[in-house]
Amino acid sequence: MSDATDWGPGAEMATLRWRAQRIARIRAFFAGRGVWEVETPMLSRAGATDPALHGLESEVSVPVPHRRYWHTSPEFAMKRLLAAGSGAIYQLCRVFRDGELGRQHSPEFTLLEWYRPGFDEHDLMDEVAALLAAVLERPIRSQRIAYRDAFRRHADLDPITADPAHCRRCCLDRGLDPVSGATGERDFWLDLLMGHVVGPALGHGEPCFVYDYPASQAALARVRPGPPPVAARFELYLNGVELANGFHELTDPVEQAARFRADLARRRQLGLALPPVDQRLLEAMQAGLPECAGVAVGVDRLLMIAAGADRLEQVLAFPFGRA
Amino acid sequence: MASYSTNEFKAGLKIMLDGAPCAIVENEFVKPGKGQAFNRVKVRNLRTGRVVERTFKSGDTVEAADVLELELQYLYSDGEFWHFMDPGSFEQYAASKEAVGEAAQWLTEQEMCQVTLWDGAPLTVSAPSFVTLRITETDPGVRGDTSSGGSKPATLETGAVVRVPLFIEEGELIKVDTRTGEYVGRVKE
Numbered sequence: 076m077s078d079a080t081d082w083g084p085g086a087e088m089a090t091l092r093w094r095a096q097r098i099a100r101i102r103a104f105f106a107g108r109g110v111w112e113v114e115t116p117m118l119s120r121a122g123a124t125d126p127a128l129h130g131l132e133s134e135v136s137v138p139v140p141h142r143r144y145w146h147t148s149p150e151f152a153m154k155r156l157l158a159a160g161s162g163a164i165y166q167l168c169r170v171f172r173d174g175e176l177g178r179q180h181s182p183e184f185t186l187l188e189w190y191r192p193g194f195d196e197h198d199l200m201d202e203v204a205a206l207l208a209a210v211l212e213r214p215i216r217s218q219r220i221a222y223r224d225a226f227r228r229h230a231d232l233d234p235i236t237a238d239p240a241h242c243r244r245c246c247l248d249r250g251l252d253p254v255s256g257a258t259g260e261r262d263f264w265l266d267l268l269m270g271h272v273v274g275p276a277l278g279h280g281e282p283c284f285v286y287d288y289p290a291s292q293a294a295l296a297r298v299r300p301g302p303p304p305v306a307a308r309f310e311l312y313l314n315g316v317e318l319a320n321g322f323h324e325l326t327d328p329v330e331q332a333a334r335f336r337a338d339l340a341r342r343r344q345l346g347l348a349l350p351p352v353d354q355r356l357l358e359a360m361q362a363g364l365p366e367c368a369g370v371a372v373g374v375d376r377l378l379m380i381a382a383g384a385d386r387l388e389q390v391l392a393f394p395f396g397r398a
Numbered sequence: 399m400a401s402y403s404t405n406e407f408k409a410g411l412k413i414m415l416d417g418a419p420c421a422i423v424e425n426e427f428v429k430p431g432k433g434q435a436f437n438r439v440k441v442r443n444l445r446t447g448r449v450v451e452r453t454f455k456s457g458d459t460v461e462a463a464d465v466l467e468l469e470l471q472y473l474y475s476d477g478e479f480w481h482f483m484d485p486g487s488f489e490q491y492a493a494s495k496e497a498v499g500e501a502a503q504w505l506t507e508q509e510m511c512q513v514t515l516w517d518g519a520p521l522t523v524s525a526p527s528f529v530t531l532r533i534t535e536t537d538p539g540v541r542g543d544t545s546s547g548g549s550k551p552a553t554l555e556t557g558a559v560v561r562v563p564l565f566i567e568e569g570e571l572i573k574v575d576t577r578t579g580e581y582v583g584r585v586k587e
Binding site: 129174176178180251253255257274292310317 | 405415426427428429430431432433434435436438451452453454455456457458460
């Protein structure tokens, strides 16, 4: 498991210094745009309800014994700041997601998240592209493609009209033959294609934004009525790697509460833990979350690509295995 | 019944897949930005040697394959089975023709072999990479020829036929690479 050199860093010292410069560049980027840096708690009384996220918990003894949940993103706390009138804010922090470990996944990683009152998702894509130009130190000519068109182009499939059986056949034709977990749901097959076929084909040379997700994959984005209804959500791909996820944020507390309930119902169905819902977020939304767009960028992955590397550990002081 | 979670997947892990024992060759965690996570896995079927790619939903479990690799000594063949022994425990194992496969043509008594057991029975037998065998039959060499010349077939004591340089003669010991079936060199007695 460990050897004599295990105590040392995973990345070259020069890479770590270079990383520090890039982080400074990110802070300078936001300072220049009047977006201020905030820090919010990592340990919350509420957990992430997204069925695809597996949060970590800790037992805390003060002021009375109770359970806290490590944040999987600082989203809820930052939205509480927005509702309290913060204006445009960003945060650079470590977040925690269990069950994710691989060349480009770590249970602990650095996230850059920011919120822009008055922006919609396309305004925010412009700003993400500007940030990329600052970090990568080169002009960026980003592309945009609707989720539906990305699937038509790279998987020869219309993800909106195809039935689950058709989506399944499309996977099998590409050698994606799931041993386990296959469901009759379209989103299972679309996720399989996005992860293995469509995503890896995107953003080679120049970054590519995918937008207008199926309404069933809205997460915390608002849904625009159709037909077909689409989620005001986007993802960013560079060299086939997913780097960012953004929303024109849902601001309706009733709809938010309904999504929490739907998440928990889904988690119950899957036999997953049922963390407490963030009531303070719902209260903040009732008080009034300003119309805004927000995005989270995987900083380790972005720096991995900027460094010409293909494994996260090449840009981390101590990767998960050496922590 | 032992099982593994996809979280434990790594190269070398032995799992059951479609009723066959397999070894994981490569494991990659794949997840779209939001949504279902998967493990994309390359597996080698330990019986056929074929490598296929499969996908698991992350977090699911899969039955472990009871597979063991042992260094066993080849004893003899009775025509139907090839018999091996663990020199430590003296336990004997009988391997079928299918399990021995290509290795049969290189085995001489007392030879140590790597044997893969599945549920306690030999699944595959690997001959040592290099074996030394005596030539039982080959055409007479051509006088004056050198090692840079042509080659001719030679039958070995195990029945295997390999191509050897023209100067090699009947009764000589030669070294053979069993992975390629090629002559490596003469062995002095």
